Amino acid sequence: MNLIPLPAFSDNYLWLWHEGQSAVVVDPGDAGPVREALLQRQLKLVAILVTHHHADHVGGVAELREATGAQVYGPAAEAIPEPFQPCQQGDTFELLGQTVQVLDIPGHTAGHVAYHLPNAPDGPVLFCGDTLFSGGCGRVFEGTPAQMLASLDALASLPGDTRVCCAHEYTLSNLKFAQAVEPDNTDLADYTAHCVNLRARNEPTLPARLARELAINPFLRVRAPAVMAAARRREPQAHDAVAVFATLRQWKNDFR
Numbered sequence: 253m254n255l256i257p258l259p260a261f262s263d264n265y266l267w268l269w270h271e272g273q274s275a276v277v278v279d280p281g282d283a284g285p286v287r288e289a290l291l292q293r294q295l296k297l298v299a300i301l302v303t304h305h306h307a308d309h310v311g312g313v314a315e316l317r318e319a320t321g322a323q324v325y326g327p328a329a330e331a332i333p334e335p336f337q338p339c340q341q342g343d344t345f346e347l348l349g350q351t352v353q354v355l356d357i358p359g360h361t362a363g364h365v366a367y368h369l370p371n372a373p374d375g376p377v378l379f380c381g382d383t384l385f386s387g388g389c390g391r392v393f394e395g396t397p398a399q400m401l402a403s404l405d406a407l408a409s410l411p412g413d414t415r416v417c418c419a420h421e422y423t424l425s426n427l428k429f430a431q432a433v434e435p436d437n438t439d440l441a442d443y444t445a446h447c448v449n450l451r452a453r454n455e456p457t458l459p460a461r462l463a464r465e466l467a468i469n470p471f472l473r474v475r476a477p478a479v480m481a482a483a484r485r486r487e488p489q490a491h492d493a494v495a496v497f498a499t500l501r502q503w504k505n506d507f508r
Contacts (some may be wrong), residue, residue: 253350253372255417258285258455263421264308265458267379271348277322278379279419281313282287287319299347302326302336303381304364311420322393329363339365340493357383358405359400368410375413376463383407384445385418386460387426389471391505401474404497408472412463421449423457429507430470432499432505433482439467470500 257265260282267278268289275295280286289303297320302310302458304327313333317324324427325345328338341356355366360382369377376409382390383400384407392400407416427444434440443464466472474477474496483490490499 253288253348253374253416255324255377255459256289257351257417257458258289259421259456260285260324261308264348264457265417265419265421266312267417267419268492269348269377270295271350273346275400276347277316278313278417279303279309279381280316281306281308281310283319283502286312288318290320297322300324301352301367301378301379303366303383303419304331304361305330305332306361308383309381324442325367326375327363327365330361341365355406357401359383359392362394364395364403365417366407368414369412372415375415375461376411377415377440378407378410379417379496380407381419383427383470384416384465384471385420386416386423386431386465387443388422388458388470388504389469389501392501398494400501401494401497404471408462408466410462412461412466414462415459416465417459421456421458424451427468427491429504430468432472433503434473436478437468440466443468471497474500482500 254270260266266280271274275297276299296463298321324336325339326332326336328340328477339354343354350369353368357366366381419501426507450457470479483496488500490496
């Protein structure tokens with residue numbers, strides 16, 4: 253299984269996954285980088301996976317489907333360029349020899365889904381769109397903090413060796429915020445240095461490993477004493493995990 257992040261726009265990644273001469277792309281907001289990669293590698297696009305309806309994730313879907321005949325899969329509860337195969341929690345299908353499990357992860361958008369490949373070589377793979385980022389999480393646009401936290405908790409329960417394929421290169425800015433929340437987290441300090449080195453070489457910080465995210469990502473650590481204490485210094489009434497999450501998310505929204 254060959255997994256390639258294709259840069260697009262200012263900071264998006266369109267994930268191309270191929271086996272032999274067949275390929276799948278995830279969240280193609282722009283058809284151009286995908287068509288270039290297919291041509292360069294002599295690949296045939298057989299499927300398109302969409303996690304949510306935002307333009308930077310669906311903008312290239314119609315062009316790629318028309319050019320290649322690829323089957324489109326997308327969240328059942330969202331308006332995706334039709335025709336597409338609607339997907340929701342519990343759905344499972346096969347692509348390029350891999351089992352693909354669909355997870356409902358609302359919060360960023362109301363019908364956001366993720367695609368989990370539990371049996372991929374070198375560890376499971378998670379295409380999580382804009383719900384989970386390395387060191388951070390997506391903004392809560394259409395859901396509630398409780399929904400977003402439940403979605404992140406569901407992702408956090410996946411195996412630790414899962415490769416987290418986020419849709420944006422937000423890692424360094426996320427880690428800057430994470431260090432403001434947990435300045436004494438040595439795992440976070442080590443990971444930040446690693447990611448700074450990667451970006452200095454213009455290399456992606458992704459995919460991330462879920463086990464590392466559980467050690468450094470404040471939005472997966474809302475029940476950790478240090479994270480709870482940091483949230484309560486900003487909002488003394490943040491007594492439970494949802495309130496801690498909501499406080500962190502608003503803090504991150506305003507963080508510079």
